[in-house]
Amino acid sequence: MSQLERPFPTSPFIGRVEELAEITSRLNDPECRLLTIAGPGGIGKTRLAAQACMQLADAFPDGVYFIPLQPLNHIDFLTPTLVEALGMCCFTTEDPRIQLFGHLKKKRALLVLDNFEHLMDGASFLSDILMESETVKLLVTSREVLNLQEEWIFLVEGLKVPESLDVEGIEEYSAVRLFDEVARRVQPGFSLAQNLECVVHICQYLQGMPLAVEIAAAWLKTLPCRILAQEIRSDLNLLVSTKRDVPERHRSMRAVFEHSWRQLTEPEKDIFSRLSVFQGSFEYEAAQKVAGADLFSLQAFTDKSLLRVSGSGRYIIHELLRQYLVEKLCDQCGTYNPVRDLHCDYFAEFMLRQERRLKGSEQKSALAEIDAELDNLRHAWSWAVEQEKRDMLGKLIEGLFLYYQMRSLVREGLELFRKAIHRLEGVKDSLLADFYIYTAWFEAIAGWRAPWHPIQGK
Known part of the structure; x- marks a missing residue:
């Protein structure tokens, strides 16, 4: 076998400059002997590892070996697969693992193990390789981290996306x-x-x-x-x-999502599908109250690259995965509406607390907390309007009115309140009167009157 065994991609490699620099830097660090490139399916882990192989070839005089593990269906095939990839000939009756360790003993080589997530029961075998072969390094791609003491983790996210159409380049x-x-x-x-x-x-x-x-x-x-x-x-x-x-x-x-879904236990599936009701991102307390999640389940989802933790400590589900999870939640008979009710109730209570803070000395921090939860508040509001949950709307209305006023989000506030009036105008009560008043205020601040005037004649 040649000194360098790696895949040769046939299409251009785009972006990932910073990621490649970080990966090569870590693998050139003597302290890092096992690096896991972790991320959800479809995020580009294999391609990133293949590109890293090409850049690291000169750093490993005994070879860089790219070893696909996707075809393996049991950990018993790990050793034979590595033996074959390294071009070894095992003719003796000695344990192939021992022969493998002996072959790698003095090698300055990089073994790239691609798609390890379905072989987690064999993760300790990687520790054995590192213990027996002091100069070998391992680069692993996996949807799930290995949770080994020797492991360094590199989390892969999506390619760079412009935040708006106004950015340069x-x-x-x-x-x-x-x-x-x-x-x-x-x-x-x-x-x-x-x-x-x-x-x-x-x-x-x-x-x-x-x-x-x-x-x-x-x-x-x-x-x-x-x-x-x-x-x-x-x-x-x-x-x-x-x-x-x-x-x-x-x-x-x-x-891609079905593969990850099958790796979850039934309780994990139940909790994870419930997390789909959140929009944008969410905090631990909300996940606990709405979806019944605990720290161990959130850690499991994070380890499997199903959840991402932002710099501020909030949890994020990829939007496509969330769309898939909504389908799973709807498949559970009689579950979707109650979970949406829990979500709506949680954020109605949240907004009620923020309303009091918006009227006092904590206005600045209250606005920041509402900013972080705005997607969830919009989602809760839409559900309350659709289901005509007047008690929830009563908790949301004044706080949202103050927020939209203070953030100068007049048009959004106007549209939200108008839709609520359309839905609720059949019942004349004080809540509907508040909607009329706040809508009229938004129209006045906007400096124009729309073709439809909810306040007119009321």
Whole structure:
């Protein structure tokens, strides 16, 4: 076997400059002998590891070996797979593990073990390799961290996505570049400049997940970019690849999520599906009260790359995965509505507390806390209006009115309150009167009167 065994990708490698620099830096650190590239399916772990192989070839004189583990269905096949990949010949009756350790004893080599997540029961074998072979290093890709003492973890997120259309160099963001590269392959006349707004919206919704971006862009041979941007938000089944050379596990985003779903226990499935009611991000207390989560379950979801923890300590579920989880929650007979009720009740109480703070000396910190929960508050409000939960709306209304007023979000406040009036105007009570008053105030502040005047004649 040649000194360097690695895959040779046939398509351009886009972005990930900082990630590659960090990975190579860690593997050049004598203290780091086991590095796990962890992240959800479709995030680009394998491609990132393959690119790292190419950059690290000179640092390992005894070889860089890229070893795919996806075909293995039991840990018993780990040793034979490594023996074969290293070009060893085991003719004696001695234990193949011992022969493997002996072969690696003095080697300055890098073994890249790709797709380890389904072989977690064999994780301790990696510790044995490191103990017996002092100069070998391991680079592992996995949806789940190994939880070994020797392990260093590198979490992979999506490609860079522009936050808005106003940023400079928007065409250079890696998610946009990937979409454009695939789009021009399937539609030679594709113009990024003419479709930039739609492309950015698609990349934002997909949160830069490379597999999802590639599958979405391939649809341009069938759908205009504008229609694709609309359809992709409502139909997870659209994200299916027809490429013949794509592995089965990456043929669709649903297949990616199904693989991770099958790794969960039944109690974990129940809790994780309930977390789908959160929008944007959420805190531990909310997960505990709404979904029945505890720290151990959240840690398990984080270890499996199903949850991401932000710098501020909030939990985030990828939007595509959340869409999949909503389907799972709806499949549980009689579960969706009660969980939405719990979510609505939790954030109604949250807003009631913030309302008191907005009227006092803690206004600044209250506004910051509402900023963080705004997506969840919008979600709770929509549910309360749709289900005509007047008690919940009563807890939400004044706090949201003050918030929209203080943040100068007049148009959003006006639209939210108008929709509530449309839904609730059949019952004349003090709550409806408050809606009329606050809506009129928003209209007055906006300096214009809309064609429809809810306050008029009331």
